[in-house]
Amino acid sequence: MFPLQGARMLQVLEKSLIKGLPASLKVYGTVFHINYGNPFKLKAVVDKWPDFSTVVIRPQEQDMTDDLDHYTNTYQVYTKDPQNAQEFLGSSEVINWKQHFQIQSSQSSLNEVIQNLAATKSYQVKHSENILYMALPTAKRLAPSLLAGKKLSSSGGKPKAIDEDMFKLSSLDITQATFLNKLWYFGGNERSQRFIERCIRSFPSFCLLGPEGTPVSWSIMDQTGETRVAGTLPEYRSQGLVSYIVYKQGLEMEKLGFPVYSHVDKSNKAMQRMSHTLHHIPMPCDWNQWHCIPL
Numbered sequence: 292m293f294p295l296q297g298a299r300m301l302q303v304l305e306k307s308l309i310k311g312l313p314a315s316l317k318v319y320g321t322v323f324h325i326n327y328g329n330p331f332k333l334k335a336v337v338d339k340w341p342d343f344s345t346v347v348i349r350p351q352e353q354d355m356t357d358d359l360d361h362y363t364n365t366y367q368v369y370t371k372d373p374q375n376a377q378e379f380l381g382s383s384e385v386i387n388w389k390q391h392f393q394i395q396s397s398q399s400s401l402n403e404v405i406q407n408l409a410a411t412k413s414y415q416v417k418h419s420e421n422i423l424y425m426a427l428p429t430a431k432r433l434a435p436s437l438l439a440g441k442k443l444s445s446s447g448g449k450p451k452a453i454d455e456d457m458f459k460l461s462s463l464d465i466t467q468a469t470f471l472n473k474l475w476y477f478g479g480n481e482r483s484q485r486f487i488e489r490c491i492r493s494f495p496s497f498c499l500l501g502p503e504g505t506p507v508s509w510s511i512m513d514q515t516g517e518t519r520v521a522g523t524l525p526e527y528r529s530q531g532l533v534s535y536i537v538y539k540q541g542l543e544m545e546k547l548g549f550p551v552y553s554h555v556d557k558s559n560k561a562m563q564r565m566s567h568t569l570h571h572i573p574m575p576c577d578w579n580q581w582h583c584i585p586l
Contacts, residue, residue: 292384295335301326304335311369312434313425313574316397318369320516320550321348330493331514338379345370345379355387361582362486364392367515373400381408388412394581397423405581413586423578424571426541426551433550437572448570450534458532460539463496467506475520487520497540499532508532510540518553534565554578
């Protein structure tokens with residue numbers, strides 16, 4: 292294991308990961324934010340340097356004090372050689388194989404490796420595979436070859452207008468984490484609330500305030516730079532509010548040079564239509580997460 296320390300090494304890693312897009316997207320987004328201040332205090336480790344095969348982004352040991360907190364105990368993985376990544380990922384110095392944790396990657400090819408490790412180390416694994424999208428400006432800037440053959444309307448890519456007298460664009464504050472946590476499909480517990488609070492505290496967030504001055508639609512960003520936890524109150528749906536939020540969020544992130552990307556469940560047709568409307572480009576690879584629990 293080789294921990295990357297210092298701005299120079301991490302900048303070299305970031306540039307190298309661009310060459311691996313879109314398969315490296317989840318790790319690239321995380322490294323970008325490490326180089327942009329690292330508010331989650333993450334670290335990067337590789338199997339060798341500078342000609343690495345596998346890179347893992349992980350929290351610092353001192354932040355992984357709760358063995359049950361898989362929201363914090365999350366690893367992002369990219370490998371150029373999935374067939375030979377098992378030994379590196381199986382190392383206790385790279386991944387803490389005594390905790391509940393998540394592994395995230397844009398590479399479905401890691402599934403066999405992770406399942407093999409889980410069997411060896413007596414873990415139960417739940418694998419989630421979702422559609423991965425990259426915003427059009429990000430694709431143009433970082434991976435223009437992904438646009439080959441794509442036919443996109445020059446007049447599209449924008450949400451429908453909203454009633455700006457009724458809805459005001461704003462940001463979220465930490466007190467609204469409880470509200471989001473109750474509505475987040477993967478939330479509803481104390482650990483998920485701490486995660487949402489940390490995201491709101493660390494990264495730009497966006498919401499629309501309704502007539503009563505409270506959020507009716509919202510979107511935040513996680514430690515990998517991905518658009519997450521987007522949603523709208525049931526009584527305000529079908530008005531294009533979340534499309535408006537995601538569009539505005541994308542514009543602001545692009546101004547800062549951030550990669551803009553997200554994932555959508557394969558059964559969520561409404562969010563897939565929104566992504567199509569906003570000219571988010573579906574990637575040829577998937578968004579993957581392995582939720583790992585010791586038996």
